[in-house]
Amino acid sequence: MLPEPAQYPITGSTAAAIVRSVERGVTSGALRPGEAVPSVRALARTLAVSPTTVAGAYRDLRQRGVLVSHDRSRTVVGHRPPLSGRLFPDVPPGALDLASGNPDRQLLPDLAGALGRLTLDPPLYGVEPAHGPLLDRAAAALGEDGVATDHLAVVGGAHDGIERVLEVHLRVGDRVGVEDPGYIGSLDLVRAMGLTPVPVAVDDDGITPAGLAAALDQGIQALLVVPRAQNPTGAATSAPRRAELGALLADHPEVLVIEDDHAAAVAGPGLHPLSDPSRERWAMVRSVAKGLGPDLRLAVLAGDEDTVARVLGRQRLGTGWVSQLLQRLAVTVWEAAIEDGTLERAAATYAARRAALLDALTERELTAHGASGLNVWVPVPEEVPVVQGMAARGWAVQAGEPFRIDAPPAIRITVAGLPVEQAPAVAADLADVLDHRLGTRRG
Template sequence: MPAEYLTFAHGALDCVARLLSVELRPGDAVAMEDPGYHHLLDLVPALGLRTVPVAVDDEGIRPDALRAALRSGARALICSPRGQNPYGGWFSAGRRDALLGVLGEAAGEVLVIEDDHAADVAGVPLHSLTTGGLARWAQVRTVSKHLGTDLRWGALACDRTTLARHDGRMVLTSGWVSHVLQETVTRLMTDPETQGLVAAARSAYARRREALLAELSAREVAAHGASGMNVWVPVRDEAAVVNGLRTRGWWVAAGARFRLSAGAGVRITTAGLGVGDAGGLAGDLAGVLGEAQVTYGG
């Protein structure tokens, strides 16, 4: 991806909030993944902006949904090229090209913000929209998913105009990202032992996610999780599934906080789920879904 213009921020949300604040005005529309990351879904309206849902599938945001959002007046797009939270989608090369085609049709200037939050542990290659010659773009990467949640550091690669606007606002607020923090992140990124741990984590996360998907498939439970650390399971009654699994010792997240107009579902975070535990969780989930179906049937 292009890296001619780089700057830093205090994490992804800090960076995205600053970009939206300097680029848009209250009432402007932002195209958002649906389902999508709940903190971003909360952030956009908190800034006085409107959210426009963009449906996703296993390859990330859908071109037809993006086209509809842009035609409705969205002036910015926030998306994840891989490890999408909570659905797990990731851009194939073909999907990336199709999305660039849609963006090329847009009337007016659209700021594209890629949140590559799980870059080092997503478990799949990157096919970035930033390689498509966009006029206005930014890609954000953080280290909280693989180096430590308290390392509040984010890197931003972007076009020249976006860099100037982001840094101009940052000078007036926090000023800069601690050089002590930057040095810590640099040393961790270049340390061979740390690199080995990150590689091992990437493989472990993939095995755990794939183990649960396989166990769910064996029980004919539809689920999505092509990359990253989450699995999304469509359900009819989120509360019934969450509460049913809780009584069996499992804690999963109701999908309501991740949705705009998408169908109901639950998010299962697989990062800490041992491969040997996948069958037990899948069996309990299938049982809970069966109980919910009986209830629906009267």
């Protein structure tokens, strides 16, 4: 049964006033997570305003994550209020974790052995911010993927790099094109910085040309995308899609393009970057977290000369530099993981696990997406009953709501730790949940 529309008296005669009223209700607890708000037309009648005014307010609230649309006729208060700390999904005791998005610990390289091989004189103030061998290794990898490496910086992880690039170029209220569905951390970061997320639709080949064109028409100042291993859908920008998107972006040279290549060597498909050295402003951030381990909190940032210089200047005023010990450990582990085949083995294993689940879901006539990376995205009519049903059967999966702005409901299944032989059981249980808890899984 659908929840009744909220009884909290939303007020306001303008879109901005309606937004403030809803936000007060959420902050005070009068509007609870999952609670439905009145339809656009119903609220417009109550407030004696135009439906366009209410629609504009709801659109703003959806972009901020305050409201979530479950279908064309029902809008509810989001379960993740904006600016909250990132919440990890609950994994019930005894359930297999297919929700957290972590890499498989067994496929990560040995950090202990690398630590034992390190020799390091303690650096002092005035040290060069980047460790030369780390930059050389990153430049070689980026260059092989067609990314310009004339200007590089070392930052404290992918999101540290993204935040610094946004910070040095954008101002509060600026519009940022973001994938929809897209990574929770990126959506939260954009909102936390006072920027306005503009949803850009995603399919298996990356962001869609129509979605990008619509965002450009809305006057976005920046575009933030994941070129492969997109989280949560597994999308990977294909070469033909890259050409289509590049043609659109060529007409908007002022737009800042930021790419988050967070999975890199273990993503699967090759990289087809939108980052173009001929652009005025661009950045590619490559983290080592998925391939070498999340606790190696660093990434290498490539970009145009001005962007990298600004990032380095802002970094000097804050942390100063990323720990030289961490940088030296990272490059040591990175080189060893290439030499002994750890990265290649991990990429192949993730690809096999992803393909096994996709094949099993297809056999059950279930639509699913997962062209690359560690996740598979499965559209569902309703998320919460599916998550609960799967948990009852021993599988912890992630509801799609936190990843969505306007995209329809789905669940995310992380395949990183899913043995190939268990994929058919996951698909069978998901089909059973959809049949018995929701009454249908077709269409």
